[in-house]
Amino acid sequence: MKRIQIILFLLISAFAFSQTLSSKLDKQTLALGEPGNLHIHISNLQAKDVLSAPKNELLPFHFEEIKDSINKQADTYDRIIEFAVYEEGKFTIPALDFRINGQLLKTIPYDIEVINTAQKDDKINDIMKNKEVHLDVQDYWQMYKWYILGVLILLAVIFIIYQLIKYGRRKKSDPIVMTNQTLKELEKLKKKNYIEDGNYRLFYVELLDITRKFITKQYKIPADVLLTDDLIDVIKLNNTISAENEKTIEDIFLRGDLVKFAKVFPDQQNMQDDFEQMKSFVKRSSKDLEVEQLRTGV
Incomplete structure (x- = not known):
């Protein structure tokens, strides 16, 4: 209980x-x-x-x-x-x-x-008549200013990117840049001691390869695909390269071909002279381009 x-x-x-x-x-x-x-x-x-x-x-x-x-x-x-x-x-x-x-x-x-309590035939009346609103320039600016600013910013970014690309390409193809780059390649060749070791064949093979690449980019002449005789003819017809530089290219390229095919055997002095001559040609090339620009009015 x-x-x-x-x-x-x-x-x-x-x-x-x-x-x-x-x-x-x-x-x-x-x-x-x-x-x-x-x-x-x-x-x-x-x-x-x-x-x-x-x-x-x-x-x-x-x-x-x-x-x-x-x-x-x-x-x-x-x-x-x-x-x-x-x-x-x-x-x-x-x-x-x-x-x-x-x-x-x-x-x-x-x-x-x-x-849904509305009937099919019910008449619908507006509570109040529609009002016309007149907009001025300031009103449109307030409505669309962010779209306009967005478009302007996008155009500015595109312009900056275009200028950067254009400047980058121009800088890479600048004659002075190409000259300095080739001079560095020639210094690397010299440090391989082909001249001191008497390795004339490798010396002329690399010297001519460097020069062909330089002529192709600096003078817009297809030296990388032309045979030596054809290249000399094109250079003479081109009128861009000075007579002094033409002679330097012709002498060294012809001698280089003879060395590659074992028809001549240069000594260290010949190799050293050809190296210095080619180096001088590279340095003088910018003057050729300046004269060409003056002549053509570019």
């Missing part, structure tokens, strides 16, 4: 101190866009916190929340959501979660039907 009394006491205490959640929907049939109200009430809070979805985020996707008001007192909690639905059909407000000190309480779900 005593045990039954204890159980009854515990049950009564639990009901006496537990929170009660109730909810009320004012309409279960709504017209399109007609406001509805859902009222959620919790009693016997005993100053405990209530956790639920944030304001304007309690109802599902199709429900457009117009107003979401919360009134919390020490012992009660009231939340009233005013909403509207802008699609025809049947929709459900699911059971909504509310937590009080870790205890989960849920509302009952509601089914709502949304109907």
Whole structure:
């Protein structure tokens, strides 16, 4: 008997101190866009916190929340959501979660039907006549200024990139740049000590290769694909290379071919002289181009 009394006491205490959640929907049939109200009430809070979805985020996707008001007192909690639905059909407000000190309480779900009350022959009147608005230049600027600025920035970036590419190409093809680059290649050839070692064949092979590449890029003459005799003829007809430089190229190229085919055997002095002559030709080449530019007016 005593045990039954204890159980009854515990049950009564639990009901006496537990929170009660109730909810009320004012309409279960709504017209399109007609406001509805859902009222959620919790009693016997005993100053405990209530956790639920944030304001304007309690109802599902199709429900457009117009107003979401919360009134919390020490012992009660009231939340009233005013909403509207802008699609025809049947929709459900699911059971909504509310937590009080870790205890989960849920509302009952509601089914709502949304109907279109407009008739086919209903006349629709404008609330007010359309107004003409005159825009000036300042108004158009405010509307489109970011688009205009964006286009201008894009054009500026394209122009800068174009100039950088153009400058880079011009710099690489500059006669002085090509001259310095070839002089460096000649110095590398000298450091291989072909002259001191008497390795005349490799010396002339590399010397002529360097010179052919230089003539091709500096004078725009296809020296890298022409035979020696053809190259000499083209140089003489071209009139870009000075007579002094023509003679230097002709002498060294002809001697180089004879060396490569083992018809002559130059000594160190001959090799040294040819190296210095070719080096001088490379240095003088920029003057040839300056004269050509003056002659053609470029």
